[in-house]
Every structure is written in C-alpha cells, then in structure tokens.
Amino acid sequence: MATFNPNPPTNAEDPIEELINYKKNVLYDDRRDTRIRGSVEATLEFFNKRRSQFSNMSQGSNSGFHTRSNSGIMEPNNNSPDPLQTAGSGLPARPNMAMFSRPNPQSGSFNSGYAGLQFNPQQQQQQQQQQQQQLQQQALQQQAQQQQQFYNSSQPSLSRNQSFSGGSVNGGGSYNNGYGGGQLINSSMSRPILSSSHNSTFTTDSIMMAKEKGDMFAGYAANDPHAHGEHGGHAPVPTHLSLRARLEHFTFAWFACTMSTGGVAFTMSVIPNRPEALTVLGTVMFVANLVLIVIFTMTMITRFILHPHTFTHAFTNPHEGFFFATFWLTMATVITNTTAYGIPNTGPWLIPALRVAFWVYTVIVTFIAILYYYLLIHVKKLVITNVLPGWVLPIFPAMLVGTLASAIGKTQPAEHAFPMLVAGLTFQGLGFLVASMMYAIYFGRLLTAGFPVDASRPAMMIAVGPPAFTALAIIGMAQDVQATGIFSGFTQLNGISPANQALIPDMLSLLAILGAVGLWLLAFWFFALATMAYIECASRNAFHLNWYALVFPNVGFTIATIKIGERLSSPIIQSVGTVMAAFLFFLWILVFFCHWKAVLMKDIMWPGKDEDAAH
Secondary structure, three states: OOOOOOOOOOOOHHHHHHHHHHHHHOOOOOOOOOHHHHHHHHHHHHHHHHHHHOEEEEEEOOOOOOOOEEEEEEEOOOOOHHHHHHHHHHHOOOOOOOOOOOOOOOOOOOEOOOOOOOOOOOHHHHHHHHHHHHHHHHHHHHHHHHHHHHHHOOOOHHOOOOOEEEOEEOOOEOOOOOOOOOOEEEOOOOOOOOOOOOOOOOOOOHHHHHHHEEEEEEEHHHHHHOHHHHHHOOOOOOOOOOHHHHHOOOOHHHHHHHHHHHHHHHHHOOOOOHHHHHHHHHHHHHHHHHHHHHHHHHHHHHHHHHHHHHHHHHHHHHHOOOOOHHHHHHHHHHHHHHHHHHHHHOOOHHHHHHHHHHHHHHHHHHHHHHHHHHHHHHHOOHHHHHHOOOHHHHHHHHHHHHHHHHHHHHOHHHHHHHHHHHHHHHHHHHHHHHHHHHHHHHHHHHHHHHHOOOOHHHHHHHHHHHHHHHHHHHHHHHHHHHHHHHHHHOOOOOOOOOOHHHHHHHHHHHHHHHHHHHHHHHHHHHHHHHHHHHHHHHOOOOHHHHHHHOHHHHHHHHHHHHHHHOOOOOOOHHHHHHHHHHHHHHHHHHHHHHHHHHHOOOOOOOOOOOOOOHH
C-alpha cells in the first residue's frame, strides 16, 4: 500500500516523455516512441474515465494541484490546467479532482491548494490509502482480464511454472504491482532492472506510475521471445487460418533456409580428402536447394499478389527488411555451388556464364547496400540499445563479392580474373569495415544493456560471418592470383621492378595467411560468446527463422579453418575443419527439422509470430 513520501524526486521532463524513456531504458521496450506514447495516452484516458468512482471526497471542491510541464513541476494554482488533459492530447473533459500537494514542513498539515483550506494529515492519509486501494483493484482487474487471456493463449514461455495473480508474475520474473513502488526480481531479461522506493501520492506522478505498473505486461510482450507485433498482447491469436491467410506471414526470413542449405552444400565441396559420397551428398543438396529457391520465390510472389499491403511493409519493417539480404546471399551460394558442382559436370559455356553472373550480382548488391540503409535511416529510427549483428545483413551480400571472386577467379582467363579479383578485394573490404563499425555499437550494447532477449540470441552468431568470410576470401583470392598467373605476363604493378614481379603472388599469399589467422581468432571469439549466450537460453527458446544464423555464418568459419590448414600444411587444423563441417551438417539437419515442425505446429507463418509483425 502506498505511503506518503515527503521528498518525492523531481524531474524536469514532461511526464509522458519521462515514462517513454523509462520504458525504453529500464523495461527494454523496443517499440517505436509513437506506439509507446499511444499506449501511455490510452491508459491516461482509462484512468480519466474511471477516476470519478474514487473522487467522491473532492466533489464540490476546486482544489489546486501540482502539474508537470516541459519546464518542470508547477506550483499549486486554482487556474492551472488539468494534468491529465495537458499530458495527453484529445482527452475528454472531466470535472476537476482534488489532488494533494506536499506537506507543509512548518505547520505539519497538508495544503490542498485551495486558499486557506487545511486538512488533518492522518485523515487525509487514510483517504489517500482508500483511494489507492480502489485504484489498485480497478487497474489490476482490468489488466488481469486483458493480459492473462493473452499470456494463457499466446505466450507459452510464461506458462512454465508461472502464475498471474493479484498483479504479480511469479516464476521466470516477479513483479510487485503494488502502488508502493515497483520491484522487478529475477526477470527473464538478462539482468536486474529496477528497485524503487518512491511512494507517490495520487498526483500526476501516481497516475503515471499506476499506468507503468499496469502496462508492465506490455513490456514483457515487447521483449518476450514468443511475442511479435500486433498480436503481442493487443489481440487474440486465431486458432485456425486458411493457407491464403497464412501466406500473408511468409517472410523474407524463409530464404535463410536456402542460404544455409546452399552454404552447407558448398562446405561439402571443400572438405579435404573427402570420399565420393560427400561429393554426391553436396550435389544432391545443391539441386534440392535450387528447388526450394524456386518454391520460396513463387510463394513470396503469391504473398505479394494476394496481400498487396505486405509488399511495402516487407521492406520498411526492419524486422523483416533485414532478411531481404538472405535472398541475395542465397543467390551467392547458387553461384559458388555452380562453380563447385557445375563446372566438372558441364561444358565450357558455364565459365563465361559464371563471369556474367558475377558482375550482375555485383551491380545489384551495390545498389542494395546503399539504398536499403538509406531507406532504413529515412523511414524508421532504430533504438541503439537493441542493436544486433543482424543490422549488418544488408551489407553482407556486397561483402560476399569477395567470396565469389575467390571461388570463380581461378576458373577464368587472366584478363577476366584480374578485374574480378580487384572487385572482390574492394567489396570484401567494404563489407568488413561496415561490419567493424557495427561491432563497436554491438559490443557497447552488450556491455551496457546485456545480452539480447532469448529469441534474438541466435542472431548473435551473425557476428562470426564477417571475419570468417573475409579470412577465406583473402586466402582464396591470393591462391587465384597464383593459379591464373596474372603477374606472369598479363600485367605488372608499378613501383615494383620487373625482376620482382614474379614474387608478388608469394607476397600476397603470405599477407593473406597472416591476416586470415588473426581474423579467424576474432571469428572464434564471437562464436564462443554467441554459443554461451545461446546455451543459457536454449531450453526456453522457441523456434524462429533466425535459428539459421547458427548455420550460415559458421559456413565461413568452417571453410576458413580448412583453408588455413591447407596453407599451413597442417593435417591437425584440416581435421578440425572436417569435424566442424560434420557438426555443421548435423546442425543444419536439426534446424531444418525444427523449421518444418514449427510450420505444422503453427509457431511460424502465423499472426504475430513472424518477422512481418509490427513492433
């Protein structure tokens, strides 16, 4: 029960802005400011309508009160505007209500703001307590009816040894919903949040705190691994949908499946001393992946035709828009697999076809790398405390130009291989430098805000990709320079004597292996960090399509390990790479199985459970 605090804290911020900042910084609410503001104003309107039920004591009076403004706390004034009507625009008019100011330290009595009117402190405190009790009951009943129904129907993670009773959530997180200050204990979020001893009277502050405590469950919904979008606590999830309706939620994230399948198939082609069975397995996976790509592409087109509104939303909603890059990463795996499995089994026509495909891909991903980041910055501002390695995905297709060049360059004549390798080195540098900038923000976020919520932790593995793919790309391109004989008669580098031109391939190979070893260790560090973070939450993490992030970045990590072992002539390192490839294959099988199981169990392709949900 609330008690009077004679020295409540002051804040010069507007109360709504104060609450928005509190929800974002303390409750880790990652919704847009406009959505949080709408929730606050809706709750203020709710209390505005209900307040008449427990304001009988003030009828007939015209007491003053404290109000908050952008400039701070105002003094009591009979002509002051109503705090609730200044806090939220568009609220209906209502009778004024007595709200009590701080105690007079000299007289020991409360000044109501009404000239010359004094109240007995004990009597007023009893009346306050009655008000708070009535407010508690009304608010908790309302929240219980709305939130418990939602959590029972669509939040399986909160049903594990947890109960919702009397404003408390017991189990993974405990929240004391009394008005005497809030305390969040053992939250399912990654670190303790807040303990507040401030007990406010029924002023504008108390209304805002009442809203905050009642809306705590919306904060859970925004951060819960199973809650997405408009069905995250705002509407009941349907129990049956037609195929047409489910296609509305077929997102670009599905191409993470084909991206990972193609990556694993390419890994099979670089395993040292592999038996013929592995080559056959890789070929089968490559062909099956082509079939999946066609099916997924046609399904995505069907989605846009049946539900035209999803086309714009797919690109402007970052939760889905980031995954647009997975389609082009899938195309990159098609090109690399064609090099590995197609050239040995087709005619010479495929070599120039791959060259054309390389340059077409390079042009397209250049525009994507520029335009999508522009669109993202222009349309929606992201919250820096929510940064994940997935923010680097739009630059990932451009970075893989280097990987493509390393795979294709050795098959081309020197006059075509040279510009391809230069382009590959250029784009590989672009991708890794952009990723490095993201790493600074990402690591700062981990230190200040803790690990991401459970559902986002598989995406931490994306950080393994840039250093791993850069390592394998620079090793591969250095090998291609030697294989094609670029500096053995085709061209020369200015500033190097003709006698030393033949040494250039050897110098490039040395620099490549030195750089690759350092990048490999960086990739391993990100891998270890992401693995420990994911293991900690694996038992309570339901399937999402970002699980494929456990596979594709480790494709680059595995191949880089094998390539380093080859260049160092180390059978031990090559054996480690082979074991990693085997583990990667079985991990892909597990994720692939969970993917299709989730479709049947309605855990994805379902309202509020996919990347298209509005946050």
